[in-house]
Amino acid sequence: DIQMTQSPSSLSASVGDRVTITCRASQGISNSLAWYQQKPGKAPKLLLYAASRLESGVPSRFSGSGSGTDYTLTISSLQPEDFATYYCQQYYSTSITFGQGTRLEIK
Amino acid sequence: EVQLVQSGAEVKKPGESLRISCKGSEYSFATYWIGWVRQMPGKGLEWMGIIYPGDSDTRYSPSFQGRVTISADKSISTAYLHWSSLKASDTAMYYCARTSGSYSNWFDPWGQGTLVTVSS
Numbered sequence: 069d070i071q072m073t074q075s076p077s078s079l080s081a082s083v084g085d086r087v088t089i090t091c092r093a094s095q096g097i098s099n100s101l102a103w104y105q106q107k108p109g110k111a112p113k114l115l116l117y118a119a120s121r122l123e124s125g126v127p128s129r130f131s132g133s134g135s136g137t138d139y140t141l142t143i144s145s146l147q148p149e150d151f152a153t154y155y156c157q158q159y160y161s162t163s164i165t166f167g168q169g170t171r172l173e174i175k
Numbered sequence: 176e177v178q179l180v181q182s183g184a185e186v187k188k189p190g191e192s193l194r195i196s197c198k199g200s201e202y203s204f205a206t207y208w209i210g211w212v213r214q215m216p217g218k219g220l221e222w223m224g225i226i227y228p229g230d231s232d233t234r235y236s237p238s239f240q241g242r243v244t245i246s247a248d249k250s251i252s253t254a255y256l257h258w259s260s261l262k263a264s265d266t267a268m269y270y271c272a273r274t275s276g277s278y279s280n281w282f283d284p285w286g287q288g289t290l291v292t293v294s295s
Binding site: 162166 | 210219220221222225234236237270272275278279280281282283284285286287288
C-alpha cells in the first residue's frame, strides 16, 4: 500500500492566519490526491481533488498544490468555520489510503 | 441533490452478525462505485473496500478482506456492509461514499455514517 503521511498532526492557529498542511506519499501518485475536511460528529467533506481542483461550493481560500510525492493544502485566511480535522487521500493505487489527519485548532 | 442515506446506529454483542445499509438517490446508482470507510473512535479514516452496483464487482482492502462482505442491490439503490461475527474491535463509525466515476477516485458525497457498537 502507498503510505500517506500528513504533517503536522495538529496545529494551532488564529482567525485570519495562513495555514499549510503537508501530505507526503511513499511513492509518486501523479496528482491523484484529494483533501477532505471533517468536523466533529460529521462525515468528511470533499474540498479538493486532483491535488489542486477545488470542489464546487468550496471557498476559494482553500487551495492545493504539489506533485510527485509531496502535496500541500493551504487555507489563505482562516475563518472560524475552518477549525476541523483535514485528511488527504491518494487514489493513484487501487488500494486507496488516507493520511492520518491534521487537527486544526483555535489558538 | 445526490445523496447517500445510511441505516441507523447499532448495538451488538460479540459474535453476532450485522448488516448495515447505504441508499443512494438522485443519480444512476448502478453506474458509480460505492466505497466503505471505517473510523474508529478518535482515529482517522480507513478504506475498507468498494463495489460497483452494476455488476457487483467488489474489491477489498487487504486489512478487511475476509472480515467483512460488501454487497449491493441495484434494484433498490442500496449497498451493504456485512459482518458474520462481530468483535469488540469492530466498534466504529462506518461511512459509505460514492466515487466520482472510476474505481479508484475521490469520494463525494458521503453518507451520514452508521455507528456500530460491539459490547458484551
